[in-house]
Amino acid sequence: MVRLITHNLLACHVKGCTTNNFPLQFQDVQIELQEAEFNPDFVRNLLPRLEWGALVDAAKQVGDTSLPPEQPEMTDDDVLQKLHHVLLEIHITEGAMVCSNCKHIYPISNGIPNMLLSEHEIG
């Protein structure tokens, strides 16, 4: 299952693709909602590692607009709850991720993205 938490950490790793290789763009995705246990400390720890803009964009692409476009300075429970939902409860089951720089397509089937590269793409 691809959740937005991992999508936000995932960059294209094709040989020579070093600029503008993050975030990967979603393409014809199907999503599934699965509840997960809310752990505010985990989300708070994760916060500095997230790329806020990319997360909001990705959430929009899968049809969730609950996050504010700018990272709020105060992280109260309400924001954490929203973040938790976006990061951990939205699962992408089918579709593809496309690198906006080199246009490499990583297909997602059954919730598992195929990150394999062909020989000439290995760095």
Add this chain to the structure above:
Amino acid sequence: MSRPELQAPPEIYYGDSEAVKYTKNTRNQQIQADLTYRALELLNMPPDQSAFLLDIGCGSGLSGEILDEEGYVWAGVDIAPSMLEVALEREVEGDLFLQDIGQGLGFRPGSFDGAISISVLQWLLNAETSHHTSAPPHRLHRFFTTLHSALRNPSRAVFQFYPTSDDQIQLITSTAQKAGFGGGIVVDYPNSKKARKVYLCLFVGGGGGQQQVPAGLNEEAMDDDSVRFERRRQRERARDRSGKRKKVMDKEWILKKKELYRQRGKEGVPRDSKFTGRKRKATF
């Protein structure tokens, strides 16, 4: 039989049937669980903090289940699609990726709080094609450099693996060091042929003080419930106190079997009586 990694590449060796067989085998499950707990111990994460871990070569999620239990959020990568399918069926919590770690990991810097990997690294030591990116040193280098950047500072990565020679250990540790890792090899039960386990314990950053490589476990600490084969014990079990050989199929065994058949709904299982498991008189 020779080692699995010498027979075929992992994505072929762990095909549909082998993936199911491997996951259902309770002995494999037990070994995987033990190794995972030990790896987590070596990982030494700060307590009561739910971290985000990477499971390298997660397979069917045997180790992932333990990470779930321990309250970690995790992502797993594996190259065998059949194993990942089994993991999906078992409904593990983590995110799964089909990825060849020898091609490098595509994670942003500082993504993970730690990484574990159970019996994976030996699979990187065979070249599958003659292309230069398929050479083991190249694959190891690519793997370790991308992993090093994907881990947070400070953090640890623990790999349990089965090396065949010291040269392999040498190659792996030197490549890891070139990628910027500190740390080294930890050997548990070094004098036991069966229980001996090799862990590669790598550190990212030191946070001021130099991190110490943890000590391996040794014989004295070995617990007695683990399986060790002793022929003497087997011989003893075959004889009762009078020195005569015990009957292999005694009454207890027969009752157990009959109970099992009844549970399975087999027809025509004879009923139990005081004659069950007794020999007929010679005059009969």
